[in-house]
Amino acid sequence: xxxxxxxxxxxxxxxxxxxxxxxxxxxxxxxxxxxxxxxxxxxxxxxxxxxxxxxxxxxxxxxxxxxxxxxxxxxxxxxxxxxxxxxxxxxxxxxxxxxxxxxxxxxxxxxxxxxxxxxxxxxxxxxxxxxxxxxxxxxxxxxxxxxxxxxxxxxxxxxxxxxxxxxxxxxxxxxxxxxxxxxxxxxxxxxxxxxxxxxxxxxxxxxxxxxxxxxxxxxxxxxxxxxxxxxxxxxxxxxxxxxxxxxxxxxxxxxxxxxxxxxxxxxxxxxxxxxxxxxxxxxxxxxxxxxxxxxxxxxxxxxxxxxxxxxxxxxxxxxxxxxxxxxxxxxxxxxxxxxxxxxxxxxxxxxxxxxxxxxxxxxxxxxxxxxxxxxxxxxxxxxxxxxxxxxxxxxxxxxxxxxxxxxxxxxxxxxxxxxxxxxxxxxxxxxxxxxxxxxxxxxxxxxxxxxxxxxxxxxxxxxxxxxxxxx
Ligand code: NAD
Numbered sequence: 001x002x003x004x005x006x007x008x009x010x011x012x013x014x015x016x017x018x019x020x021x022x023x024x025x026x027x028x029x030x031x032x033x034x035x036x037x038x039x040x041x042x043x044x045x046x047x048x049x050x051x052x053x054x055x056x057x058x059x060x061x062x063x064x065x066x067x068x069x070x071x072x073x074x075x076x077x078x079x080x081x082x083x084x085x086x087x088x089x090x091x092x093x094x095x096x097x098x099x100x101x102x103x104x105x106x107x108x109x110x111x112x113x114x115x116x117x118x119x120x121x122x123x124x125x126x127x128x129x130x131x132x133x134x135x136x137x138x139x140x141x142x143x144x145x146x147x148x149x150x151x152x153x154x155x156x157x158x159x160x161x162x163x164x165x166x167x168x169x170x171x172x173x174x175x176x177x178x179x180x181x182x183x184x185x186x187x188x189x190x191x192x193x194x195x196x197x198x199x200x201x202x203x204x205x206x207x208x209x210x211x212x213x214x215x216x217x218x219x220x221x222x223x224x225x226x227x228x229x230x231x232x233x234x235x236x237x238x239x240x241x242x243x244x245x246x247x248x249x250x251x252x253x254x255x256x257x258x259x260x261x262x263x264x265x266x267x268x269x270x271x272x273x274x275x276x277x278x279x280x281x282x283x284x285x286x287x288x289x290x291x292x293x294x295x296x297x298x299x300x301x302x303x304x305x306x307x308x309x310x311x312x313x314x315x316x317x318x319x320x321x322x323x324x325x326x327x328x329x330x331x332x333x334x335x336x337x338x339x340x341x342x343x344x345x346x347x348x349x350x351x352x353x354x355x356x357x358x359x360x361x362x363x364x365x366x367x368x369x370x371x372x373x374x375x376x377x378x379x380x381x382x383x384x385x386x387x388x389x390x391x392x393x394x395x396x397x398x399x400x401x402x403x404x405x406x407x408x409x410x411x412x413x414x415x416x417x418x419x420x421x422x423x424x425x426x427x428x429x430x431x432x433x434x435x436x437x438x439x440x441x442x443x444x445x446x447x448x449x450x451x452x453x454x455x456x457x458x459x460x461x462x463x464x465x466x467x468x469x470x471x
Contacts, residue, residue, distance in 0.1 A: 014187040019037045022151065022179060029177035030149040036119060037147075040174070041093060044144045046138065047172035050085040052079060055168050059133055065160035066132060067255060068300040078133040079252065081416060085138050088418045088435055096145070098437045099448070101292045110455045117443040118146030120221075121197035126211065127158035127190060128203040129302055130258045130356075135225075136165060137199045141180070142438025148198075149177040153191060155203075156184040157302060184432045189214075196220050198442060212430075223431030223441050226424050228407040229264035229353050229382040232411065233371045235388035235398070236272035243387045243409070244276070244283040250385075250411025252288070252338045256299040257358040258306075261383040261405075261412050264355050266362040267371035273335055273364045277342060281325050286339050292337040293330050300334040301357060307334050309469035310357040314339070318348035319361075326358070368393060375401055385411050 008174045014022070034040045052059070056079060063069040063078060099114040125145050127136040136154045143150040152169070166180045175244035181191060192199070192214035201211045202225040215222045232247055251263045268276055288295040301307040311329055313319070319341055326339030341361040344350055350361055365371050368388075375384060384403035388394055394408050404424035407414045415422050415434070423432025432442050 007336045009223065014181050014183050014190050014239060014372045016190045016193055019181075019190040019194050022181065022191075023122060023196070023354075026151060026177060026179065028150040029174075030119075030122050032219055034174075035147050035177050036145075038097060041144055041147055042090060044173050044178060045086050045090050045093075045141060047140060048144075048169075049090070051168055051172035052083050052086070052137075052204070054128065055164070058164055058168070059161075062158075062160035062164045066129070066158035067258070067302055068296075069255065070296075070297050070299065073253065073299070078131055082134050082137045082141075084416075085141050085418070085434070085438075087098065089141055089439070092436065093145050093439070096433060096436055097129065097147075097164075104449075108449060108451070111449050113449045116446040116448050117146070117439070118446050119443055120442055121148060123148045123150050123192060123198040123200065123442060124194075124196045125150060125192075126153045126199065126203070127155055128260075129155035130255055130260070131447060132158035132161035135202045136161075139202070139223075139438065139441075141435060142433055143198075143200070143442045144173075144178065146439050146442035148442050151179045151181055151191070153181045153188055156182065158202070198223070200431075200433075200441070201225065208429075209436040225260070225422075225431075225433070226382070226427065226429040227260040227356065228424065228428040229354050229380055230261055230383045230385065230403075231375045231378075231383045232263040232266045232387070233368065233375070234266055234268040234272070234276055235368055235386070235390060235393060236269055236275075237389045238387045238409075240275060240279040241283070244279045246410045247385075247387075248280065248283050248287055248338075250413075251360055252284070252298060252358055254412055256301070256336070256338075257360070258299065258302060258317035258356050259412070261415060262356075263360065263385060263411055264381070265351065266360060267374060268362065268364055269368060269371075270364040270366055273342065273362060277324055277340060277362065280340060284325065284340075288338060291328075292326070293328050293333070293335045298335070298338070298358070301336055302334075304331070304334065306357065307331060307336070308410045310336055310355070310359060312355075313350040313355065313359060316349040319344045321352055322361075372397065372401060380404070380424070380428055381415070382424045383407065383412070402426070404432075411429075 004337045011274045060074045063074040102113045104113050107123045125139045136231040154165050164184050166182050169180050195218040198221050199215050200223045205226045208224040208226050255264045322341040322344045324340050324342045326337040336358050343359045347370050382404040384401050384406045386397045386408050405414050418435030421432035421437040422434040458471050
């Protein structure tokens, strides 16, 4: 268990000196060697799984305080995914930890070769506010499964969840090697000044650049789980009822659009747009009723800054007259209704930055191929979605569109498959996690070649006589 000075460093705010004490404590914990054993890793993961079970009601309540997140969403998208990540790691970890034998080559004959996964050491996880439980605990699970000591800095923008972590995680894990540090920019800056063996950051590209700059000073590797504008291309041959339900649940059913993989905008053909808009309106009314501001199935906007950021996208005169559904707002309760905008100008603010909220622009082109060109002319998104029955178009989309991940005929679900890597490309991030990819993200793959004392090749050794050089 923890000594007094290090506990104080966590509980009493985190300036440079306290951050240094904290990291030194973690380094001592890691140097003891205990985080490397399977037993330690399994005990921590079992502790986390127990914590999730014991504290489910408190976690739900914190998520409701922070975001008015509907309980069903909290359960499906945060609690059950976190539990699944824990269970999967517990089931697979022994196999992941095993050295992997690889073939040898004639040059090294005779020898044996293997790849040994070793923990990186002492790692920092900085997480974001929109899925404040899952985005914090999921990388911590990966860090522990890989045998690291870890510090978690949850987002101050979701204060109830952050404070819950600080209260409960130490009761379920070895707190000489697993720590929670609460705080905002000053505390994170103090942490970033320290030398870590990996920094795993989830959040905006703007702060991602700050993280990477700080990491560069110590040559620390980073994983940056960032965002971007996730497009949805809808072909005219789709089952429009199913398509609009799946788009709506990936947008408004994911934290009211405040999700990194939520659809950011729709692309479709001019001729199909009226059918799509009509179906989308009917779906939205079915999901959230005639007065969506009163629906308890929609999260609120996280805070007043984000509320104003979103309403300013609607106030942009370039989009005036483009709202075809929704638009209602209530600043006091930080609520914005699901809003559809049709044919917004490409240079409007809403098309320039990640929306991260309940507004959904629809852009139209004459042909689906033009839609793909549009996606490819923009920064690479975290996710790209296609709805079509045309297998040729599907193939072309997979082959030509670059994105962190993609999903055909649905949205967001790909993140729930632990066999798939989850991460961005280009502006949407560096590195990936989930399942074994989490383990790999926090491991060094050490190349180990082993030889006996036979099998000498004289030509290797000087003097390089003319006779040897004939070989
Ligand atoms: P945020 O404001 O919660 O910031 C993320 C973290 O960075 C927090 O822990 C915060 O304390 C820290 N931080 C903020 N400013 C800092 C600074 N100047 N110096 C050091 N640390 C600082 O979250 P956000 O950035 O608003 O998150 C939203 C973004 O995150 C969106 O772009 C979204 O797409 C992306 N996101 C990505 C994923 C993913 O898995 N790829 C998941 C969720 C969110």
